[in-house]
Structures are given as C-alpha cells and as structure tokens.
Amino acid sequence: MKNIVVFGAGGHAKAVIDAIEREGRYRIFGLLDSYKAAGSEIYGYRVLGNEHYIADHRENIHGGIVAIGDNWTRASIVARIAYLYPGFPFVTAVHPGAWIARGAELGQGTVVMAGAIVNSDTVIGEHCVLYPKASVDHDSRIGNYVTLAPGATTGGNVTVGEYSVLSLGANVIHSVSVGAHTVIGAGATVLSDIGGYAVAYGTPAVIVRSRTAGERYL
Ligand SMILES: CC(C)(COP(=O)(O)OP(=O)(O)OC[C@H]1O[C@@H](n2cnc3c(N)ncnc32)[C@H](O)[C@@H]1OP(=O)(O)O)[C@@H](O)C(=O)NCCC(=O)NCCS
Known part of the structure; x- marks a missing residue:
C-alpha cells in the first residue's frame, strides 16, 4: 500500500x-x-x-x-x-459509505464523506469536499475547491462554480447554476441562477450581499 x-x-x-x-x-x-x-x-x-x-x-x-x-x-x-514539489500527486478519499455512480468523476484531492452521493455522469472538480449526506444528482458540474456541507443537495444538471459553498442542508433545484466564490446559506432553496461572488439564502434563495474571494464563511 x-x-x-x-x-x-x-x-x-x-x-x-x-x-x-x-x-x-x-x-x-x-x-x-x-x-x-x-x-x-x-x-x-x-x-x-x-x-x-x-x-x-x-x-x-x-x-x-x-x-x-x-x-x-x-x-x-x-x-x-x-x-x-511540482507534480506532487494529490489523492482522493472516498468513504466506502459514499456512492459514486457510473460515469461520475472526482478530481484529484477531493474528499467524499460517508453517506454522500455523486450521481450518474456528474463531474466533481479538484480538492472539493462533500460532507456527510451531501448529494449531487446526475450530469452536474462542480468546480474546483467547492464545499457541499452536510445534507446539501442538488438536482440534476446543476453547475457550481469554483470556490463556492452549498451550506448545511441547502437545496439547488435541477438545471440551475451557482457562480464562483458564492456562498449559499444553510437551509436555502435555490430556484434560479445565482451569480458569482455573492451570499444568498432563504426560500427561495435571494442574494443578500456580495462577497470577495477568500472571505471567511465558516
Ligand atoms: C450565510 C452565512 C454564511 C452568513 O451570512 P451573513 O451575511 O454573514 O449573515 P449574518 O450571520 O450576518 O446574519 C445576517 C442576518 O441573516 C440571517 N441569516 C443568516 N444566515 C441565514 C440563513 N442561512 N438563512 C436565513 N437567514 C439567515 C441572520 O439570522 C441575520 O438575521 P437578522 O439580521 O434578522 O438578525 C451563514 O448564515 C450560513 O448559512 N452559514 C452556513 C454555515 C455552514 O453550513 N457551515 C458548514 C460548512 S461545512
């Protein structure tokens, strides 16, 4: 090993x-x-x-x-x-209690915790974290350095830009796009596209303010 x-x-x-x-x-x-x-x-x-x-x-x-x-x-x-260390290999970590469906791909350095689901033909970028029970449905595209907090869920054909966060229990309906560097707050329901560099929450989710790259969210 x-x-x-x-x-x-x-x-x-x-x-x-x-x-x-x-x-x-x-x-x-x-x-x-x-x-x-x-x-x-x-x-x-x-x-x-x-x-x-x-x-x-x-x-x-x-x-x-x-x-x-x-x-x-x-x-x-x-x-x-x-x-x-140029070329240093970053590995993935996938808890055996997670489900990675047929055709799904995980970028290097990505972590998928217990109970998380990456459904058919979805592509998860590099160095992402899918916390317990996070779920990304079929044909979605998740950028690099994205977090899906525990219980965050997307429908199919969803796009999430790099560095963005779907917080605890947030839901993003099918075919919606979330921009880069955006934080979707806990418990939000995203029904339509949300742009980049924003904080959005609520049901339906609305943008409440802008944010800059690297701004703390935890
Ligand atoms: C969205 C978030 C990042 C904070 O955004 P913020 O703009 O800094 O919000 P604040 O804490 O200043 O709160 C501002 C107001 O929004 C409300 N609010 C904050 N987050 C909210 C949410 N997710 N849903 C509804 N209302 C929310 C607050 O209650 C507060 O209301 P008030 O003005 O009536 O008192 C944070 O609330 C959140 O949802 N964090 C999720 C953390 C998480 O999931 N962590 C696990 C990661 S692994």
Missing part, C-alpha cells in the same frame, strides 16, 4: 483520516501542519512537521491530501505544495 501524508491536523482532518482508513487504498505516513507542534497526534498518526518535511522524505511519500475545511485556505496550501 502506498504511503500518503495528510496536510492539516484539525477536526476536519479527523474525518478525512477516517475516510482514508476505511477506504483502505493508502497508508497514512503522518500529518503535516504548520500550526500544530511536531509530535502531537490524531488517532495515533503523528504530526511530522510542516510541508518542508517532504523534501527529505520524498522517497517514502507517494502523495497526499489537504484536509483543511476552508476552500480558500485549502487552495493556498495546495498551491504551496505544488510550487515546492
């Missing part, structure tokens, strides 16, 4: 570790985190250091996955690793 490292050692990393362990495709070599002290542990896996640790141990490390919940922060860490 190939060794991987998990970047991040917080609460989100615990869920990613659980998915990796249960999937059983990779062995977790250790955790890398700039803010946690080397030697601290999660579920018996040690924090080995920060991303520079890889430089001296490249032969032992096949690839890794960034386990940071915030879309923008996750992207900045991916960019840093790709800069330091």
